[in-house]
Amino acid sequence: MTATTIPRDQTKAAPAAASDRSVAENRLGQKLVAPALILMVLVTAYPMLQALYLSLFRYRLTTPDDKAFVGLGNYGVILTDSLFWKDTLNTVLIMLITVAVELVIGFAFAMVMHRIIFARGVMRTAILIPYGIITVVSAFAWQFTFSINNGWVNGTFGWLPGISSTTNWYGDHWHAMFAIMVSEIWKTTPFMALLLLAGLSQISEDMLEAAKVDGATAAQRLFKVIIPNMRAAIMVAVLFRALDAFRIFDNIFIMTKGAQNTESSSFLTYRQAIEQFQLGMGSALSVLLFLTVLLLAYLIVKLFRVDLAQARGE
């Protein structure tokens, strides 16, 4: 986004008249962004700084007299804690698996949507429903789906090995993780598909025709022409979804409440800060979570060399 700041049609006014105009323009520009800037600083930057400060204290809301400066002690406890690393691993796993699966399914969906010539409106409506539905609602729908007494999965897929009418989907780590990931994938694949569709529609038909004339098979066309030309779109989709998946909270809260070791980093932070009133420890976790997300964004951008400006076709 940063790279897109320069308007395409730089003002073409004559240099002589420019200075007055540009002073006014500068002032107007600043005035126009001021409300947004103030709001964003007030609600995120300030509390984040406060979190940074609080994270240096032992401070529990229920025992305020016990507040004491502990330096980086909270960070020390967290970074050597097995629960923290377990939850981080869970979160990373959920992120990697859901994004990978969504990429494949989303791509298939995008191909279908790209080719379809009938019922485009129906298709668009259908695909926007998972996107628009409240995550909590989707989590409930899937929780009931996998419920042992009231779900339809065990009955419908009972013929598959490993599934019977008494399979308890929330009874062990992997089953529970599977259910959580299914709900996440269902809800967010449409978003992925739409971003990929936008990328797909940028590929010129001529190029595909030419490849076909040259005798390329369907697979070759897919891997040699379509995907390389969609690289930017794919990367943007991955970046968005990966950061989003890393923040997973709602589904876990509803479906398992973190039982069976299905807790995510966000969930851990929430529990410390809100349920256990550990403002100091919770703040330290908040700071770490924020830094992790920043690092993740940096890694994805660097690793895949995503050029956001290019991705936007600027």
Place this chain on the structure above:
Amino acid sequence: MHVPKRSRGGLVPLGHSGTRRRLAGSLAALATAAGVLSACGSGGTTTLVWYINPDSGGQAAIAKTCSTSQYTITTQTLPQDANQLRVQLARRLEAHDSGIDLMSIDPPYTAEFANGGLLAPIPQAEQATLKQQSFKGAADAATWNGQLVVYPFWSNTQVLWYRKSFVQKAGLDMNQPVTWAQIIKAASDNGGTVAVQANKYEGYVVWINALVSGAGGSLVQDASAGVDAKVTINSQAGEDAAQVIEDLAHSKAAPPDLSIAQEGQAGSAFGAANGAFMVNWTYIWHNYDTTQPDVAKDIGYTMYPETVQGQPARPPYGGIGIGVSSYSKHIADAQQAAACLVAPKQQAAQAAITGNMPASPAGYQDPAIQKLFPADLIKLFEDSVNAAAPRTVTPYWSDISGAIQSTWHPPTSVSSSTPSASATFIHDVLTGKKLL
């Protein structure tokens, strides 16, 4: 009624245009007017807000009965989950919110609330009356630092429920005290299940506490030492308890949803075709009346199972105490209201609606209760409450309970090393060395 208006008035500073400001102004005026009206309206009655745990209308009904010309008691519902209930209340009280006058508190969190100064002290004379009126277990669970800090309201306990047809088939004599080992074996040998509460939640610790206490042990001692309380779960009793859980979790008698079972799931498992045994609260007696009348006719009951053969069981103790917020603007009125709400007659009146039993022997004598349950069941409830082992009264209960849930869940992971692992973990959590 006035509250939504107040929140809309709260949007005032965000308005931009002139019309909006005028509109907001008039809204604010309305809100003020409404506030003034509420303060002196209908002949100067005060409104007392009572935050209740969800029930089927018992508390709302007696709130009406106990309202006087001086004050009206209204109810607001709290979350069902005991820990969520605690979080909601504590968060508001820590914010010094005067919107709470009375609140229904789960016994294990009483100490935390009292220790944090969130509860207005109960007058000594009233304390004496309450102590005299209540079951000893109920009074103990309501006591912190030698003071009664909440009004014991209703007391709950668990008994062993069984399907008469099943024990007949299995040939088990239910007139003798039974042990966990016996019922697990009888169930698994005859294709039945033993339903318990073993989801990762407070109810699982209720079970664990009953098992450990039943073997003569305890989870924590010296609770008044706060963080330095002595963790005693790592004992022979702890291992006996772990043995029971391990046995059940790996036996055919374990319902498939054991690791996510709360009271409701246990009730469903018990009502299923292979239901055999269940430990559950008093309310379950009427649970099947309308949905599964044939199950309702098949229910038998007896004392909670023994952890160790020959050592009398210590059933779980639950219930609710009513606390008066120290941030209430009407403490005296609220105390008067609380005294009315916990009068044995009101205890019985709400029990008649909810099945949640009174916290006093006098409440048990009430005709409403006598009509609700068979005489021998009432006797069993009373015996169970008297034999019950309350969870340790400590301000750090939520940490201790959470640490136990982390180390003892899922039930299939429990082994003889679990008690010592959980003792270490509880200690680390209490001293801030480990995250919970």
Place this chain on the structure above:
Amino acid sequence: MRQKTGVGTWIGFVVILVWCLLPVAWIVSLSFKSLAETTTGSPHFLPQDFTWDNYKVLLGMTSDKSTSHDFLASLRNSFGISIVATILAVMIATLAAYAIARLEFRGKRLVLSLALAIAMFPVVSLVGPLFDMWRTFHLFNTWPGLIIPYMTFTLPLAIWTLSAFFREIPWEMEQAAQVDGATSWQAFRKVIVPLAAPGVFTAAILTFFFAWNEFVLALSLTSTTTTRTVPAQMSFFVGPDPFNPPYVQLATASVIVTIPVIVIVLLFQRRIVAGLTSGAVKG
């Protein structure tokens, strides 16, 4: 060759429809099951005895008013908070997006980097500090206490979408207006605002979706039914049996809160798609 593609596309079409609609059909079906049916266990997809009871209970058409009272209150809160947050966020974002798309000024980079950071921000990491701040400012458990963070978190998306739309606008018209003697502000208000309206509308829909959906803050910064929104209220649902979660009522509440989403999607699907993709990949 063409026919084969057609069959594949057809199958794909059906698969997508089933994928997207099956879980929705499932909660609709659940919402018509009776409470007794799920208490005893009902692994069937369709209700065994179809009933409207759950809707009646939730909408206050029975003697049990407590469930409906809390649910309808949360529905009111959800609508109120989402709409106010949407209007304010879009207003502020429109100003900012115009400046970003059109003007050169110092601090533009700062605004954009901050917006990008907030777009990636883990909301949970703000919950603790915000809770503490809101207690101090008496914003805890108030409408503004939710509206303010909702506005903030939707600003990046709104600014992003809007500036993408604004770039498509034929700016010559603005310049023509300025040549005719209009100030920058007049040119913005008279010429650009009407042209930008569709983009603003799209941004508004996406913003509304966010606020309507939000859970963590709604859960943490509220504590009574005067402010709790639907997603948070749903995790507090209690049925007639205090120990058994009322599955069917939850499903019914789910269906009711999904209706506005479906209506919006039906009416504005083209705009939503345009908005979602314009921000990320210019199509």
